[in-house]
Amino acid sequence: METVERQDPVVYGTHPGPLTAEQIDFYDKNGFLVLPAYFNADEVARYRDEALRAAVALAATERPEVVREPGGEIVRSVFAIHTLNETFGTLCRTPRLADAARQILGGDVAIHQSRINFKPGFHGKEFSWHSDFETWHVEDGMPRMRAVSCSVILSENNEFNGPLMLVPGSHRTYLTCVGKTPKDHYKLSLRKQEYGVPSDEALKELVDRGGLESFKGPAGSVLFFDCNTMHGSGSNISPFPRNNVFFVYNSVENALVEPFGGTEPRPEFIAHRNAEPLG
Amino acid sequence: METVERQDPVVYGTHPGPLTAEQIDFYDKNGFLVLPAYFNADEVARYRDEALRAAVALAATERPEVVREPGGEIVRSVFAIHTLNETFGTLCRTPRLADAARQILGGDVAIHQSRINFKPGFHGKEFSWHSDFETWHVEDGMPRMRAVSCSVILSENNEFNGPLMLVPGSHRTYLTCVGKTPKDHYKLSLRKQEYGVPSDEALKELVDRGGLESFKGPAGSVLFFDCNTMHGSGSNISPFPRNNVFFVYNSVENALVEPFGGTEPRPEFIAHRNAEPLG
Numbered sequence: 370m371e372t373v374e375r376q377d378p379v380v381y382g383t384h385p386g387p388l389t390a391e392q393i394d395f396y397d398k399n400g401f402l403v404l405p406a407y408f409n410a411d412e413v414a415r416y417r418d419e420a421l422r423a424a425v426a427l428a429a430t431e432r433p434e435v436v437r438e439p440g441g442e443i444v445r446s447v448f449a450i451h452t453l454n455e456t457f458g459t460l461c462r463t464p465r466l467a468d469a470a471r472q473i474l475g476g477d478v479a480i481h482q483s484r485i486n487f488k489p490g491f492h493g494k495e496f497s498w499h500s501d502f503e504t505w506h507v508e509d510g511m512p513r514m515r516a517v518s519c520s521v522i523l524s525e526n527n528e529f530n531g532p533l534m535l536v537p538g539s540h541r542t543y544l545t546c547v548g549k550t551p552k553d554h555y556k557l558s559l560r561k562q563e564y565g566v567p568s569d570e571a572l573k574e575l576v577d578r579g580g581l582e583s584f585k586g587p588a589g590s591v592l593f594f595d596c597n598t599m600h601g602s603g604s605n606i607s608p609f610p611r612n613n614v615f616f617v618y619n620s621v622e623n624a625l626v627e628p629f630g631g632t633e634p635r636p637e638f639i640a641h642r643n644a645e646p647l648g
Numbered sequence: 649m650e651t652v653e654r655q656d657p658v659v660y661g662t663h664p665g666p667l668t669a670e671q672i673d674f675y676d677k678n679g680f681l682v683l684p685a686y687f688n689a690d691e692v693a694r695y696r697d698e699a700l701r702a703a704v705a706l707a708a709t710e711r712p713e714v715v716r717e718p719g720g721e722i723v724r725s726v727f728a729i730h731t732l733n734e735t736f737g738t739l740c741r742t743p744r745l746a747d748a749a750r751q752i753l754g755g756d757v758a759i760h761q762s763r764i765n766f767k768p769g770f771h772g773k774e775f776s777w778h779s780d781f782e783t784w785h786v787e788d789g790m791p792r793m794r795a796v797s798c799s800v801i802l803s804e805n806n807e808f809n810g811p812l813m814l815v816p817g818s819h820r821t822y823l824t825c826v827g828k829t830p831k832d833h834y835k836l837s838l839r840k841q842e843y844g845v846p847s848d849e850a851l852k853e854l855v856d857r858g859g860l861e862s863f864k865g866p867a868g869s870v871l872f873f874d875c876n877t878m879h880g881s882g883s884n885i886s887p888f889p890r891n892n893v894f895f896v897y898n899s900v901e902n903a904l905v906e907p908f909g910g911t912e913p914r915p916e917f918i919a920h921r922n923a924e925p926l927g
Contacts, residue, residue, distance in 0.1 A: 531882060607813070
């Protein structure tokens with residue numbers, strides 16, 4: 370594993386948007402930003418109901434967008450939800466989210482990936498430490514670090530149900546694991562990440578420098594995090610499910626090319642190669 | 649699975665000890681009590697160093713008291729540490745711990761079980777929900793609910809490293825799983841509990857009533873919890889190890905008899921059948 374200092378900006382230009390200068394500064398420094406209760410209770414109840422309804426309907430199909438828990442039939446994620454479902458197609462375009470992404474990335478954006486994540490109560494599995502950019506660069510052909518992930522909490526994330534943990538400041542370092550990725554890796558890695566994860570030593574060094582933060586909050590809370598921020602989550606043995614919607618906004622100036630790892634591109638529903646700029 | 653209301657007291661009599669009336673009331677109501685930084689930094693540093701020293705020495709042996717992580721050689725626990733190591737033999741007798749146990753249990757106590765637990769950073773496994781009494785009654789022949797567990801934190805327990813979670817008030821309900829325990833179950837269950845665990849529905853009902861609490865605090869913090877309090881812990885993917893010493897104090901009026909599940913008694917190092925009252 371090789372360690373490289375980040376070459377790209379974190380915040381691009383001065384596009385207008387809903388975030389304050391302090392929030393932008395925090396994001397630039399830490400690689401993430403939490404907006405507690407960004408959507409109100411009524412709004413988020415609608416999204417939660419729709420997410421469950423859509424998941425139940427799609428779970429009955431053999432669609433590849435539906436990913437299940439390791440060793441079980443429980444639905445873990447539904448990908449491309451913004452194309453499959455009108456409510457989430459609208460949500461990813463709402464100015465509170467899309468303009469914040471434009472503000473960070475300095476202009477027009479497209480959706481690189483979207484999904485609903487269900488971490489069930491009692492039996493939610495852990496997800497190892499990783500930065501998304503490593504995969505998106507190597508397997509999807511994303512050229513530069515100019516993408517931001519957005520997670521909207523649909524049910525309370527608390528200390529008991531395996532909340533997302535992030536390493537503040539880790540977005541400034543790129544850990545390369547290029548060349549190790551097996552063919553069709555994505556079929557496994559959507560369930561359980563095993564390749565392209567940092568070594569214990571590399572992770573410890575990042576945490577020694579930046580500490581750890583977890584993304585907790587009531588339903589309606591929103592997290593923006595940089596494509597290179599190191600994150601992971603522990604298991605969930607609590608009775609509380611942890612459900613989130615997840616959108617990745619990519620700059621239109623950062624459109625996908627051939628994968629840098631030399632493998633076949635992943636399917637369109639995981640990495641939208643032909644994404645239109647959001648209107 | 650059957651649910652039975654607890655028949656035994658939680659706090660027995662009025663034996664003098666270091667706990668205040670408010671602390672005793674809290675314990676009686678919730679089934680646990682946290683004493684933050686009960687030992688000071690110098691004291692706990694000595695215990696931590698000795699625990700690591702003892703574990704390294706014992707890991708090189710084939711002693712049955714040494715239990716390793718599932719699928720690995722990493723030491724997870726060392727049992728009977730109060731008999732194997734003088735420092736911990738002294739610690740379990742220190743009045744701050746032993747008199748608190750006497751105060752709760754109403755008189756003389758003996759050690760039913762002791763161990764050091766190491767939950768390693770990065771790869772610490774989860775431990776399913778369970779109440780200890782179920783096992784101690786069925787597999788060890790502990791007659792009544794008259795035992796208290798004591799956990800001393802050797803390295804900070806925080807929200808990131810899979811702290812012990814407890815269900816307040818769960819000590820008032822006994823969930824029986826009698827008759828399911830396979831022979832030599834202990835060899836597996838010390839690594840990963842799979843039998844004698846509550847159903848998702850039963851656990852959800854307990855949590856709906858009592859909520860969840862986690863045992864977090866700096867090194868030197870102490871937790872007392874009732875033998876029938878439901879507890880478990882998630883995985884630890886953080887770089888921070890989580891190391892504790894664990895003593896189970898049993899009333900001398902609650903000495904072990906033949907196991908109620910009809911199986912052979914577990915080995916002496918897991919359940920001290922011939923324990924002397926602590927002097």
